[in-house]
Amino acid sequence: MQLFFVRTKNLVPILFLILVIILLMINMFAAKEYIFQASKQYSDDIPIYSVECEERKCAITFDCAWGADDIPSILDTLDRYNAKGTFFIVGLWAKKYPDTVKLIYERDHEIANHGYSHAHMAQIPEDKIEEEILFCTRVLEEITGFRTNLFRPPYGEYNSTTVKVAKNLQYYTIQWDVDSLDWKKNMSKEEIFKRVTQKTSNGSIILFHNDTLYTEEILPDILENLTSNGFRCVKVSDLILKENYKIRYDGRQMRDER
Helix, strand or coil: CHHHHHHHHHHHHHHHHHHHHHHHHHHHHHHHHHHHHHHCCECCCCCECEECCCCCEEEEEEEECCCCCCHHHHHHHHHHCCCCEEEEECHHHHHHCHHHHHHHHHCCCEEEECCCCCCCHHHCCHHHHHHHHHHHHHHHHHHHCCCCCEECCHHHCCCHHHHHHHHHCCCEEECCCEECCCCCCCCCHHHHHHHHHHHCCCCEEEEEECCCCCHHHHHHHHHHHHHHCCCEECCHHHHCCCCCEEEECCCEEEECCC
């Protein structure tokens, strides 16, 4: 009986040590899981959809790939509300409408890259992606004298290679978090208005297209609403962070305080 007591007594520190080791291992695995989960919160291979922003700012963007007749009216509306637009322009469109591209730029709005031929970027090889980006920028630069570093893949279609190629060429890949769906023929003016005004928040990037049924007509009402609610519409290049940033899983560009 005495021998059993002695042995049991000697086991206590051993059991305690085992318990401590188990607890340390649990904490270690939990810490690794936390780090792993946190690492998945941010990514280098997704575009910028919106921007962390304390101010009441947003960016209005237009994809230009088809006609151009409505551009002067769109510019007049933007100027009326002291709003700046960013126009993502297809290279072939720019070659067809060089005076319109020049007009956009001379009216102090932003010219940006939408690929040369409106290709599906996720379906073409790396060298072709590079070619599409560089050819478009070259055309825009020849017309305006300005070299853009903003790129939006046509159709909003991309993969990690698309973003990587653009980044290697020193372009910011830009998407949107508010889609007006103005290109859809079954969308009414009221539906477009509601989508944009209800979804816009600080740091939003809003997607419009020119040469649609209602964009030119509904834009004044949308800008009246946004400005009345304190929003200032700025160029994308004045909204995004240029350094010390990270991009969250949902495309939100965030400040990186590390």
